[in-house]
Amino acid sequence: MDAVCLQGVTKTFGKTVAVSDLSLAVPPGSVYGFIGPNGSGKTTTLRMIMNILYPDRGRIMVLGESRRGACLDRLSYMPEERGLYQRMKVRELLEFHGELKTGRKVRRQADHWLERLGLTDWATKKVETLSKGMSQKLQFIATVISEPEVVILDEPFAGLDPVNAEVIREAILQLQSQGVTIVFSTHDMGVAETMCDYVFMIFRGRKVLDGTLDSIQSRYGTDTIRLRTNDGAAALENLPGIEKVNDFGRMQELRMTPDCDTQAVLTAVMSRTRVHSFDIVRPSLHDIFVRIAGPEAREVPHA
């Protein structure tokens, strides 16, 4: 049984189709990453899973239940925009959210999570006194304090500094190790690549990618050269068999045409500058994302 299963789900707002004929299955215990440009339908899909929005067509099953709201207490949701009662005290707020879901006292869990995320000293302070990063960690605790079976996080790393992002990342992976299914959306392709068992991409309301990172990259083949040179992108113009150069500053990615001769490319680059590294790789998730959703996107594939 999938933790979350969508079958042919469509949602429109007026004349705008936010999500169109969407199907996906989230295996239990997995980390499932939602990627896609702004306004592509990620949040709408997450809200429909949470029963906050109702689909116009299609079927949504959560933990095997298709009745609306039947499993609401077994899953938990952290929206993209953080929403906390500013005048409540930190521990009181956590107890409120925990009791709302479970109906039992959650003081022990609250103290455990506060300690785990370094907020113990703030337990009796009002939420309005917390910094943005601390508020975000508090929102995360409020989401997981009820010990849900499925956790849905909308942009959990947005706005966090690397230290706090690492704390949240570790907490998510620990939850996964305890059997919790994690579904989260992100714009950070690096996070999606490193954390997600499955990656799902939605673009203009339609699913365009769905599967393991390996399977997704396999679809695009080994068509990328990643290299470092003395002269950077300036030395990589008009190379034979190269259709696009992505300049990342100290490193460049070259996208090859299907008939590209990598030896000829290497020879040409070496004739122009000194080469420090030259790897033939599969495209990164970032590159795939840009190919699908970037301004040069030729067509929208359907996964």
Add this chain to the structure above:
Amino acid sequence: MRKTLRLVRREYKAAVKTKGFIIGLVLAPIFMGGGLIAFAVFKDRVDTTDKALAIVDRSGVVAQAVVEAAENRNENEIRDEKTGKKVKPAYAVELVEPDQTDLENQRLELSNRVRRGELHAFLDIGPGIVHPGDDPNASRIAYYAKNSAMDDMRRWLGWPINNRLRQLRLADAGIDESEVKDLFHWANVEGMGLVSVDVASGDIQKAKKTNEIEAILVPIVTMMLMFLMVMMSVPGMLHSVMEEKTQRIAEVLLGSISPFEFMMGKLLAGIAVSLTSSAVYLIGGVLVIRHMGFQGYIPYAVLPWFFVYMLLAILMLGAFAAALGATCSEPKDAQSLTFPILVPALIPMFTYFPIVREPMSSFATWMSLFPPFTPFLMLLRQATPGGVPPWQAIAGLLGVIAFTLAFVWAGGRVFRVALLLQGTPPKLGNIVRWALRG
């Protein structure tokens, strides 16, 4: 229900544990009855500076009586009996000979003396004042002052002048005043309720005296208390929902509870807060009134109706407010919607006076049977000495219950749809569409 009650607990604590609630609890009745309290507190705070009055008595027979009355007043009435402190101004009367040649010029000169502050006012008594004839100007008494309409001295002058005129008229008629004292006995028409039969004993029960306090003040205070409770909870609900929407708290909560549970949590918390406030006011009010010995005026029979109507009014108007709050994306939207949600409470405030004067009129009956007004106007009528026929109370209650259910149902639909919409200003067409179609 568990989740709703948990939300109620949070909302209730958030509301009553604030300084604002405590201060509001004290200040709200002060603001509502501020005029009456200020009048009671400051009624004796008068200007005690002595006041000079000039009298031009063209009849020649009245002024001296005023002089004597003023002297008597200055001697006996202007000081507090216990402390001896001066609490009223003394009146100094100056008699001015009438200028028979240029009366208007004399009035101008006296007016200028008033302007310069030498006089407080001057009195012009017509020559025919004792026996008024066909010429109204001859029997006229005119009081000239900077603010003659609101002047204690003018009001005071009526008694000594008319008393003197009565004496003069009796003397002219050859009647000894001491023999006709009953002539001036003023008989009051006493207001009584209706005679009834005691159900238990079968004895005839005497009618009770009625008065203005019972007939007007008690119903108005009862209705004002209802208005106060609605004012203290309903607009707050609009702003609270708007805040939780704009601060994204609503979306977080919707991950745990349904929109209807969310809305009901806020409504029930509003009722709980109002029950707390009203209990404080009613218990405090009853204790104070009993202590003052006016327990006969407490409308105990109406109190259960008060609580039932309050519960329904807050549910009905609160659902309306919560729904409109959910349509707001910024504070100015909420500000512009505060007035519309209070219209059902404000119209009864504009119309209560004719209704309390004639509580059984057709106007009163139909207005009080219109469900949004029933909690205010039916309660007002029920608190009058005669009450209302039982069928009207029941019909009013059923109407309010039906309206409340409809408001909560429609409000819940609007609330659910609007709560997640950002950046869309509230439009009547959208609200109606969401209420009807969900």
